[in-house]
Amino acid sequence: MSAADLGLPVAVPSTALFTDRYELTMLQAALRSGAAHRHSVFEVFTRRLPEGRRYGVVCGTGRVLDAVENFRFDADVLDFLARENVVDGPTLEWLAKYRFTGDIWGYPEGEVYFPGSPILRVEGSFAEAVILETVILSILNHDSAIAAAASRMAVAAGGRPLMEMGARRAHELAAVAASRAAYVGGFLSSSNLAAGFRYGLPTIGTAAHAFTLLHDTERDAFVAQVESLGRGTTLLVDTYDLMSAVRTAVEVAGPELGAVRIDSGDLLLLAHRVRQQLDDLGAKNTRIVVTSDLDEYAIASLAAAPVDAYGVGTSLVTGSGHPTCSMVYKLVSRASSNEPDAPMVAVAKKSMGAKSSVGGRKWAARRLDDDGVAEAEVVGTGPVPPELEDRQLLVPLVRGGEITGREPLEAARTRHIEARAGLPLSASQLSRGEPVLPTEQV
Numbered sequence: 243m244s245a246a247d248l249g250l251p252v253a254v255p256s257t258a259l260f261t262d263r264y265e266l267t268m269l270q271a272a273l274r275s276g277a278a279h280r281h282s283v284f285e286v287f288t289r290r291l292p293e294g295r296r297y298g299v300v301c302g303t304g305r306v307l308d309a310v311e312n313f314r315f316d317a318d319v320l321d322f323l324a325r326e327n328v329v330d331g332p333t334l335e336w337l338a339k340y341r342f343t344g345d346i347w348g349y350p351e352g353e354v355y356f357p358g359s360p361i362l363r364v365e366g367s368f369a370e371a372v373i374l375e376t377v378i379l380s381i382l383n384h385d386s387a388i389a390a391a392a393s394r395m396a397v398a399a400g401g402r403p404l405m406e407m408g409a410r411r412a413h414e415l416a417a418v419a420a421s422r423a424a425y426v427g428g429f430l431s432s433s434n435l436a437a438g439f440r441y442g443l444p445t446i447g448t449a450a451h452a453f454t455l456l457h458d459t460e461r462d463a464f465v466a467q468v469e470s471l472g473r474g475t476t477l478l479v480d481t482y483d484l485m486s487a488v489r490t491a492v493e494v495a496g497p498e499l500g501a502v503r504i505d506s507g508d509l510l511l512l513a514h515r516v517r518q519q520l521d522d523l524g525a526k527n528t529r530i531v532v533t534s535d536l537d538e539y540a541i542a543s544l545a546a547a548p549v550d551a552y553g554v555g556t557s558l559v560t561g562s563g564h565p566t567c568s569m570v571y572k573l574v575s576r577a578s579s580n581e582p583d584a585p586m587v588a589v590a591k592k593s594m595g596a597k598s599s600v601g602g603r604k605w606a607a608r609r610l611d612d613d614g615v616a617e618a619e620v621v622g623t624g625p626v627p628p629e630l631e632d633r634q635l636l637v638p639l640v641r642g643g644e645i646t647g648r649e650p651l652e653a654a655r656t657r658h659i660e661a662r663a664g665l666p667l668s669a670s671q672l673s674r675g676e677p678v679l680p681t682e683q684v
Contacts, residue, residue, distance in 0.1 A: 392427025
């Protein structure tokens with residue numbers, strides 16, 4: 243299935259230079275030594291979750307597949323590498339023909355993960371796989387951080403709709419990826435039109451305070467907006483005096499007014515006051531939307547308030563204090579020689595600190611208790627125990643260089659809801675704590 247088949251109207255440009263220089267210098271040295279063609283296995287994992295988090299969310303897989311497919315060294319890129327003396331002539335010749343022909347397995351997008359989970363496994367020659375490190379990590383670290391924040395906010399919202407509004411608080415391209423990740427994590431819509439265009443996300447938005455300030459009176463602004471957008475629009479009511487604005491809004495739009503938005507002040511107190519006022523004015527079906535620098539804790543504090551929807555910006559697109567997941571890309575196994583049937587050798591970094599890793603090509607499965615609730619993340623390098631065969635988590639994403647794992651974004655969103663529901667209830671707690679599942683190495 244191609245990007246066109248999924249209705250994605252924007253092609254991904256070449257991703258070849260989303261690469262750290264040392265990946266290409268390693269490649270050059272490995273080509274010279276002859277080890278570049280040894281079959282190798284790299285894995286993406288994290289040694290720990292961000293402090294206080296109970297689970298992680300795999301996100302960005304679809305973007306990784308696009309990046310791998312478009313990892314091409316065209317003439318301009320090769321000229322740059324030659325001009326800057328990044329690599330030598332034989333390496334440039336090799337790069338000019340580069341196409342990833344290996345296999346990629348991974349946790350499906352939207353799945354949850356834990357410390358040590360082999361989130362992505364890349365298999366191929368050392369040369370093919372090593373130069374994908376930076377682009378894969380940059381996508382997964384960013385998108386998974388946003389999705390995890392979004393998931394926590396979705397839990398805190400308790401089923402009330404969440405709207406992503408963070409484009410102005412992020413790099414313009416990162417903002418588009420953040421909108422996508424927020425949708426996977428549980429948000430319903432985005433203010434970002436580029437995200438709507440590229441990924442088909444529902445988009446929202448009506449007016450800012452500038453629109454009210456533009457007009458001579460607040461009433462004039464409301465009349466103009468209702469005449470343009472209809473009575474079902476959302477009117478921003480906190481530019482001047484909130485209670486007066488709510489009264490004017492209902493007078494202008496009538497009880498059919500879609501919603502009012504509160505963007506400042508004591509949201510808990512004001513939501514109760516506005517709800518009572520709307521009901522007294524006959525606008526019982528008019529919804530209340532709140533914004534104003536919300537995070538999962540602020541959303542949770544409004545659980546008892548008569549709020550119908552939340553708009554979240556800065557905290558969401560910065561991962562709610564954790565803008566990366568600290569994922570790493572490590573060689574865990576390689577062939578003992580260049581021969582096609584050479585045995586594989588497990589390799590791992592040994593360190594005195596916390597940066598050691600576990601060698602060997604891994605599988606992962608989630609063990610359930612008698613009630614069907616997850617109780618452990620089991621990771622191993624040997625045979626898979628029979629009782630875990632049908633609980634394995636990694637799925638094929640690329641086979642022989644061909645993308646096999648593309649899917650509609652809605653599938654990842656649905657998968658995350660199901661994966662989160664399968665965790666112990668303590669996963670929904672916002673208080674600091676350890677990962678909700680232990681990781682067992684077998």
